[in-house]
Amino acid sequence: MKILVCMSVVPDTTTQIRFKPDMNSLETSGIQWIINPWDELALTRALEIREQPDSGVTQVSVIHIGLKDADPVIQKALAVGADSAYRVNVAAAGAMEVACQLSEVVKKEHFDLVIAGHDSADYNGSAVGEMLAELLDWISFSSICSLAAAKDSITIEREMDTRTETIIAHPPCVITIQKGIAKDPRIPSLRGIMGARSKPLLQLEPIPCAGSAAFVKFENPAQRSKCRMIDPAKPEELVELLRNEANV
């Protein structure tokens, strides 16, 4: 089984988000870029599975749709253990364009299982995995919180709105994962960092992909009003305020 982990590159989650003066795009100066946290968990779990002798996983690759400045972050994925990486060299405007580029690589390189984070910490599209599955005409499973593999099948747990299901599925398929799939992301070792340099990071040229949704401007949230402090010895005061002033 060949696994492809889709990877978006996002600002570190502690970043204060600022936009350029015209409010049309993100102010990227000073931003530390990281692997999207869910994608990092997906990669962690994929690597854990590959290390199990009977999992049948022969390859774990990562893919990113974006420009060259993402390469240092992609290198990190190689340093923690991914076998190879792909980067399709295009600044995609939206989820549809990203899914379209991904589908081309998945078909050409014959991947069996594609894993994506259920959301991206930047533009929160939460759509790429499902769009990709639809383009490939593959089955897909979303909100996955556990994954195991055995030769030609996978066992997953899916958290739906009111229930959790345990499912046995047969790739090819796409799964989108959420928290719980793996505990802690791996930290690259020095040996891993050195080894990553000799692993393939293939730059691919994009195919024509049209989308019809794009951001045109941004705004920062309004300042919240000041916090009203309440004497810890008078909790009833808080209860009154909540009932009368906040209508709750």
Add this chain to the structure above:
Amino acid sequence: MSVLIYASHDGGKFPKSVLELASYAFALANKTGGQVTALVTGNPVGPELDKLGKSGVSKILLTPEPMGPAFDNRAYAALLASAAQASGASCVLFSDGAISRAVAPRVAVRLQAGYAAGVMGLPESIEPFRIRRSVFTGKAYGFVEITSPVKVMILARNSWQIAETPVACTIENFIPGITAPEAGFEVVKVEEQTGAIRLQDAEVVVSGGRGLKSGDNWKILEDLAGSLGAAMACSRPVADEGWRPHQEHVGQTGKVIAPNLYFACGISGAIQHIGGISSSRVIVAINKDPEAPIFQFARFGIVGDLFQVLPALTQAIKKLKSE
């Protein structure tokens, strides 16, 4: 513009998020000169269906569940796309939830439609179609321009007030011209969530952080939640330590929620946590550190010892409720 909504239900009852969606759809259709159609699967009883008409739905398309007990997003996507075409909808709307997130992007591909999730408020303009949504997990907003004739969108939770806008509502049986896909998977176990109030639907959420010092100290939080009929949540360190299950983690990498009232107890308010709760209507912070960043986001704050403040607060709430 004609609008199709997917009116999902829990065992025959429409959740609040679907009635919010119907009200939003009515406002959008009204603004642009069109009507609202709702697709309903399975068989909710009449009085439940009436609720949709009261919220502005002119037509209900009633259809059998596309699959048996196993949820297959391909089948739902085919059904929704088929209903969108049959009703001539130029906008397909979903309420937020795991099922919508699994189905809506596929519907967008099928209808060659522009897609936006986490949509808040009516479009800023119709021509071109510009809509506001949250980005960077609530840390900012972005305006998406959708240029395709059909739009597929997911409405953000708790972002629209339910309004009484009764219209004449007809019910039609809808038989989609689709064939069920081959399953290719098997559901071997199902655990229904029962009893506990679901975090993402909760009006009131009580959340604990590292300030509670140990998972064994959660009783005071549970008592507070019990007195309010609230759902329980926690910060990331608490879930990482295994004090509480990861399903309760709210924040940038956990669940993103928008209750009416959120209690942050012993939570300092790291920016990642704020991302998950910033759409809450009222935030109450209780923390022993007066400098904790959570107080910059809270409407009401108490600086004090959780182990004294929380039980006293629970008592005060119980007292008020018994009056």
